Amino acid sequence: MSPAPVELLFIQGASAGAHEADRVLSDALSRALGPAFRVRFPHMPHEDAPDNDVWKRRISTTLGQSQATFLVAHSAGAALVADLLAQGPPDAFAGLQGILLLAPPYIGRGGWQLDGFHLDGATDPMRLRGLPLRLYFGLADTTVPPSHADRYAALFPDATIHRLPGCGHQFEGFMAQVARDVQALART
Numbered sequence: 001m002s003p004a005p006v007e008l009l010f011i012q013g014a015s016a017g018a019h020e021a022d023r024v025l026s027d028a029l030s031r032a033l034g035p036a037f038r039v040r041f042p043h044m045p046h047e048d049a050p051d052n053d054v055w056k057r058r059i060s061t062t063l064g065q066s067q068a069t070f071l072v073a074h075s076a077g078a079a080l081v082a083d084l085l086a087q088g089p090p091d092a093f094a095g096l097q098g099i100l101l102l103a104p105p106y107i108g109r110g111g112w113q114l115d116g117f118h119l120d121g122a123t124d125p126m127r128l129r130g131l132p133l134r135l136y137f138g139l140a141d142t143t144v145p146p147s148h149a150d151r152y153a154a155l156f157p158d159a160t161i162h163r164l165p166g167c168g169h170q171f172e173g174f175m176a177q178v179a180r181d182v183q184a185l186a187r188t
Contacts, residue, residue: 005038006186009068011059012041013075013103016048022074025102025171029072032179037186040066044077055080064092070182071099075144075169078104078135085128086119086155098132098185100178103144103169106151119155133159134181138167138174 010029012022023041030039042062044055059081063071071093073081078101084090085099093099105112108119133156137149146163153161167174 003036005036006070007066007068008033008037008039008070008072008182009063009066010039010041011071011073011077011081012044012047013077014044014047014050014055015076018047018075019043021170025074025175028171028175029179029182032176033182037182040068050076052080052083056084059084060090060092063096064090069095069097070185071096072102072178072182073100073104074102074171075105078102079107082152082155083107083119085133089128089131093131096131097188098134098182100134100136100181102136102171102178103138103141104135104148104152105144106148106155108151110151111148119151128156128158132185134162135159136162136164136167136171136174136178138169138171139163139165140167141169143169 010026012019026039026041044058071081081099081101082104106119107114135152137146139146149161149163164174
């Protein structure tokens with residue numbers, strides 16, 4: 001009998017049609033990870049005009065109700081996960097072996113300006129409780145400027161920041177690298 005697959009929760013970005021657009025990323029990650037992993041890809045509410053608090057609750061609730069040991073999020077979904085981390089990870093994050101954020105826009109000074117985010121506040125590195133955090137930025141991304149990586153590096157000094165030459169916002173051809181990082185974290 002083979003062991004149960006490792007579960008991973010993938011959170012989409014926001015805009016009209018984002019769930020379908022990000023399904024390409026989710027499917028590519030699932031293929032690259034292989035049968036030892038199972039990727040859950042819930043549809044987030046009102047993707048074209050998301051309510052930050054609703055999405056944060058949905059992320060925490062979905063994670064708490066799952067057996068996921070990894071959380072991967074893209075774009076606006078990744079920014080919301082980063083905001084949850086900046087506030088101190090919710091209890092639902094306690095069982096995670098790693099969080100991987102793809103093209104998270106930095107929302108605050110030096111980045112995008114939107115209300116309701118806490119990324120400008122002082123962040124205690126102990127808030128991550130030793131949870132591995134990986135952030136990925138495409139150097140060819142025309143949606144989220146690669147300079148946002150520097151803001152996140154200052155916010156989460158223990159995070160690993162990947163700057164990917166030739167990678168655009170939708171990570172075409174780059175999900176295998178994310179999969180390798182998930183597999184490496186799963187082995188530790």
